[in-house]
Amino acid sequence: MNISEVARLTGLTSKTIRYYETLGLIDPDRAANGYRTYGSEDVEALQFLQRARATGFGLDESRQLLGLYREPQRHSAHVRELVQHKLEQVNEQINHLQAMAQTLQGMVKACRGDDAPDCAIIDRLADSERK
Amino acid sequence: MNISEVARLTGLTSKTIRYYETLGLIDPDRAANGYRTYGSEDVEALQFLQRARATGFGLDESRQLLGLYREPQRHSAHVRELVQHKLEQVNEQINHLQAMAQTLQGMVKACRGDDAPDCAIIDRLADSERK
DNA sequence: TTAAACCTTCCAGCAGGTGGAAGGTCAAGC
DNA sequence: GCTTGACCTTCCACCTGCTGGAAGGTTTAA
Incomplete structure (x- = not known):
C-alpha cells in the first residue's frame, strides 16, 4: 500500500x-x-x-500509548495513570482559560466601544495601579 | 537604563x-x-x-493593542471588538477542552487500572468499531 | 509521447520564546 | 594594574507538530 x-x-x-x-x-x-x-x-x-x-x-x-498498545505485557494501571494525568492537565488548562475569559469579559463590559478614544481596556493594560 | x-x-x-x-x-x-x-x-x-x-x-x-495604546485617535469600539473576538476564541477553546475532559474522564472510568493488560482505553484508541 | 498524478528528499517556516556559545565591558577589591 | 564576576553583545539552534514548497524521479493512461 x-x-x-x-x-x-x-x-x-x-x-x-x-x-x-x-x-x-x-x-x-x-x-x-x-x-x-x-x-x-x-x-x-x-x-x-x-x-x-x-x-x-x-x-x-x-507515542507512550502506542508503546503500551504494542506491549502485550502492559498493566492497565499504567495506561490509566497516563490518562488520569492528562485529564488533570486539561482541567488545569480549563481553569486557566476560564479565568482569562472572566478578565476579558470584564474588559468588554468596561469599555464603552464608541468613536471616542477613552477605553477602559487600554487603561487596564497600561496601568497596574488601577483599582 | x-x-x-x-x-x-x-x-x-x-x-x-x-x-x-x-x-x-x-x-x-x-x-x-x-x-x-x-x-x-x-x-x-x-x-x-x-x-x-x-x-x-x-x-x-x-502588537495591535499596543498600536491602539499609542494612537490617541483610536476608537474604543475598535479595541472592544478585538477583545470581544478574543473572548469568543477563548470560549471556543474552553468548549473544546471540556469535550476532551469528558472523553478522558470516560476512559478513566472504563479502565480497571490493575495488573492485567486488558484496558478499555487502549481498546477505544485501537478500534473505531467500538460501540 | 506526453500529461497528470503519484512518489522521493530536503529546506524553511509558523508561535513565542529559551538555551547556550563566544566574546566585549564595567565596577570593585586586592 | 590585575583579576573576578556580573553585566552586555550577537548568533545559532531548539522546542511542538506539523505544513508548504522546491526540485526531481516514477507510474499510468490516453
Whole structure:
C-alpha cells in the first residue's frame, strides 16, 4: 500500500505520515522504486496515533500509548495513570482559560466601544495601579 | 537604563525584551559601548505588552493593542471588538477542552487500572468499531 | 509521447520564546 | 594594574507538530 492510500485510510496527511516515520513511530518497507510500502500493522499504528492525537494527547503521550498498545505485557494501571494525568492537565488548562475569559469579559463590559478614544481596556493594560 | 533593569521592572526576561525588539515592538537607543539604553516610553510599552500577554493575548494581538495604546485617535469600539473576538476564541477553546475532559474522564472510568493488560482505553484508541 | 498524478528528499517556516556559545565591558577589591 | 564576576553583545539552534514548497524521479493512461 502506498502512502496516499494510507493517508486516506487513517485521516492523516502523507506529510504527517512521513513525519511520524522520522520520529520512529512506524517503519514501513520500501519497494524497489524507493516508494514506501505499508502493511496492516503500520496502518493500525497510524490509526491509533490519529485517534490519540484527536483525543487530545500530545505526540509524546501518543507515542507512550502506542508503546503500551504494542506491549502485550502492559498493566492497565499504567495506561490509566497516563490518562488520569492528562485529564488533570486539561482541567488545569480549563481553569486557566476560564479565568482569562472572566478578565476579558470584564474588559468588554468596561469599555464603552464608541468613536471616542477613552477605553477602559487600554487603561487596564497600561496601568497596574488601577483599582 | 540597561536591559536587566528593564527586565526587573517589566517582569520580562532580557531575552524576551531583545526578541520584542527584533519584532519592531520597541526601538531603544544604544550607548557608546553598544549597550541598549531604555527610556520610560520603552518601559511603558514593555509593561503594556507583558500585561497583554499575561491576559492571554497572542503577540500579534498584543502588537495591535499596543498600536491602539499609542494612537490617541483610536476608537474604543475598535479595541472592544478585538477583545470581544478574543473572548469568543477563548470560549471556543474552553468548549473544546471540556469535550476532551469528558472523553478522558470516560476512559478513566472504563479502565480497571490493575495488573492485567486488558484496558478499555487502549481498546477505544485501537478500534473505531467500538460501540 | 506526453500529461497528470503519484512518489522521493530536503529546506524553511509558523508561535513565542529559551538555551547556550563566544566574546566585549564595567565596577570593585586586592 | 590585575583579576573576578556580573553585566552586555550577537548568533545559532531548539522546542511542538506539523505544513508548504522546491526540485526531481516514477507510474499510468490516453
